[in-house]
Amino acid sequence: MAVVPLPEPVAAEPGDEVGVWVAAARQGDTQAFAALHAHYCRVVHAILLARVPRQDADDLVQDVFLKAWQHLPGLASDGAFGGWLCRIARNRATDHLRTRRTLVELPEDMGHHDAPVAEAKQILAVIRGLPDAYRETLLMRLVEGMTGPEIAERTGMTPGSVRVNLHRGMAQLRERLGVHKKERP
């Protein structure tokens, strides 16, 4: 991913950079919006990946951020940005599935034959069969490499909910993959 220079927070509390970026982006600051993109793009991608074919997810990330950019001035509260962005992503995914109706669905692995990607897609297919809350959280953790605290901070979920989703989702994933948790002595 390209390294995006993050604007220095001005007169902000520690950890309050997002609010500063949102306020600046609301006023048209594209650098601040790039910072928001860097901060949230993995969350958005995971939400999309949980619902749409992998080859479409990257493009839809761009769509989601464009829509957020256009409608950011109408956002009621700077602190609501994360949850608001997640809702846009979920709706964009649903709308995308609807508009694909006239297209012939191609196998997701068409044109790709390398084993690691094929394995990743097999696991992804299993994760997609899990309940929504679990699959989004698991994809953020396992695909995007985010930690539990990061997921909570960026999605607006409580840390407790994230921990439960990870724990239960992982248990279901292990069961479906036939992987048994090793008990350590």
Add this chain to the structure above:
Amino acid sequence: MTGQDDWLWDGSGEPDDELAEIANALRPLAYDGDPPALPARGGHGWWPGLLLAAAVLLVVSAAWWMQPAPEAPAVVAAEPVPAPAPLVAAQPESPKMPTQPAPAPGSMRPGWDGPRVTQLDAWEVEGTPNCNSIGEGNWLETGETTATVAIADIGQMRVEPGTKVRLVHSTPDEHRLELLRGRISASVDAPPRLLVLQTPSVTAVDLGCAYNLAVDDAGNTDIHVLSGYVALEDPRRSVWVPADALAHTRLDQGPGTPYFDDAPPDLRQALSELDFGPRQADSLDRAMGSARLRDTLSLIELLPALSRAERGLVYDKVVELTPHKTARKRLPRRKPVIDLDGGAIENLRDVQGRYWYREN
């Protein structure tokens, strides 16, 4: 919590080898994109244009004002007036909504009332001879005309003849309208839940879409969604209406079950009996018997209106209609669906939704 749980949580504690293997296998799917090229946003760019347009409008209006006043039209189709007595007794006026005083007859030219054109919260109206904007609390009555209303900066609404609609409020996080009777077509390009339309029988919440909505003189509401989704919300029952689907709402009975516009007549009839009565002994059997693959929309949305035992039957029917073994494996389990667990219902909708728009 074990050390492996800590590893799952934040990478600390004892490494979980299997988990690490899964994460490594999935890593090629991680996002690696750049920020999009951002277009100029309307926010600042349209201010100069708006001010210029307002100035031009004021000059033109002043010139118009200097002319001898024509006779008032026989029918004032769209004059903003104080909120009239509601047509439906159960629909009280909100005391919070300010209304503008009615202009004295002949004191103001139809189509212009000066200060309102500079109101930022007023919405532009086209197509009516004597109203070019509506502000908060104003009613728009189209009479025999058809009006086009700009829904703030998020969309457009066509208001058909014989319609009475009011702008309740317009704020950055919600634009709320009240439709007392008539027919509108709304098209919105915005994040979900920005446009809310109240009718005497239901509240329609836009989830990013285009739809036609009609309210008859009895307050019953019919909606046909053309793209995106609409949620029909009511304390008794809420339903989710996707593109190409219709739903009817009866006053005091809440919204009925949505169905696709090509649904079999037998299914429509059975749903009407189940939603609004009179229910027949075989209504549910006929609904399930006539349902096609894409009619799982109706079966899923029907669940909250059924008994627990009936929900089990409907779940089984949805499973039976699911064509592929892999898709059936993705379906939520029976019990949470019967328990009306929100996540399970959403999951059911999500799996089935993949088939609703495929050409069969």
